Amino acid sequence: xxxxxxxxxxxxxxxxxxxxxxxxxxxxxxxxxxxxxxxxxxxxxxxxxxxxxxxxxxxxxxxxxxxxxxxxxxxxxxxxxxxxxxxxxxxxxxxxxxxxxxxxxxxxxxxxxxxxxxxxxxxxxxxxxxxxxxxxxxxxxxxxxxxxxxxxxxxxxxxxxxxxxxxxxxxxxxxxxxxxxxxxxxxxxxxxxxxxxxxxxxxxxxxxxxxxxxxxxxxxxxxxxxxxxxxxxxxxxxxxxxxxxxxxxxxxxxxxxxxxxxxxxxxxxxxxxxxxxxxxxxxxxxxxxxxx
Numbered sequence: 001x002x003x004x005x006x007x008x009x010x011x012x013x014x015x016x017x018x019x020x021x022x023x024x025x026x027x028x029x030x031x032x033x034x035x036x037x038x039x040x041x042x043x044x045x046x047x048x049x050x051x052x053x054x055x056x057x058x059x060x061x062x063x064x065x066x067x068x069x070x071x072x073x074x075x076x077x078x079x080x081x082x083x084x085x086x087x088x089x090x091x092x093x094x095x096x097x098x099x100x101x102x103x104x105x106x107x108x109x110x111x112x113x114x115x116x117x118x119x120x121x122x123x124x125x126x127x128x129x130x131x132x133x134x135x136x137x138x139x140x141x142x143x144x145x146x147x148x149x150x151x152x153x154x155x156x157x158x159x160x161x162x163x164x165x166x167x168x169x170x171x172x173x174x175x176x177x178x179x180x181x182x183x184x185x186x187x188x189x190x191x192x193x194x195x196x197x198x199x200x201x202x203x204x205x206x207x208x209x210x211x212x213x214x215x216x217x218x219x220x221x222x223x224x225x226x227x228x229x230x231x232x233x234x235x236x237x238x239x240x241x242x243x244x245x246x247x248x249x250x251x252x253x254x255x256x257x258x259x260x261x262x263x264x265x266x267x268x269x270x271x272x273x274x275x276x277x278x279x280x281x282x283x284x285x286x287x288x289x290x291x292x
Contacts, residue, residue, distance in 0.1 A: 005017075
């Protein structure tokens with residue numbers, strides 16, 4: 001059995017899936033891997049069609065639209081603390097903003113985001129509803145690697161960034177206005193739910209359990225021998241500095257990647273319940289997050 005899977009070329013995903021993708025996980029099904037930006041994988045999960053995948057890395061924010069067809073795997077994804085998306089601007093005068101203090105500087109401004117179905121965007125919407133008087137102006141969706149250059153070049157007023165941009169935004173002369181992770185953690189005390197691994201329910205319970213165990217084993221193998229994954233990680237990280245790639249992995253691959261656990265599920269349920277209360281996503285049905 002070979003399964004079609006799509007995940008990003010980011011270091012955390014290639015680190016997690018290296019052993020499995022290269023046939024080193026005993027008993028795991030073979031994978032036919034496609035690399036894609038999160039906005040694409042979210043769309044494929046939601047709309048299916050020609051690009052119909054068995055397993056996908058998606059934003060937690062897209063789950064309310066896809067859980068009828070896909071099951072959330074309890075491992076392999078990205079949650080954590082101190083790893084949230086950032087709102088970046090060109091001008092240091094905007095300063096960092098507190099949740100209570102508001103952020104008048106973004107009122108009516110154009111903001112670039114990586115996907116309207118991304119967890120980053122959902123956190124941003126929740127934050128902006130509290131601290132940006134009158135709300136932001138136009139929201140422009142673009143691939144995450146294009147956002148910082150767009151802010152730097154004045155094509156947009158601000159950008160919502162994810163992944164390794166936490167470590168590199170100062171190289172673009174940009175400034176952090178707000179940290180969505182700090183906002184989330186300060187208001188909930190929970191980790192930040194970012195990326196999820198989902199698989200088609202039609203594969204059946206036995207296969208879904210095998211997929212979860214394969215992902216968990218692949219993560220543990222990467223931890224046991226991190227050098228084994230290095231060629232795969234650096235090949236797909238493109239021009240990323242190896243030191244940045246290591247920091248990226250250290251931040252986004254953690255105990256929640258091996259097992260969501262009670263805190264992980266509470267974080268996912270809390271985010272989606274809060275977003276549904278604000279009318280940003282459909283409400284979850286009973287047991288929607290339950291694994292088989």
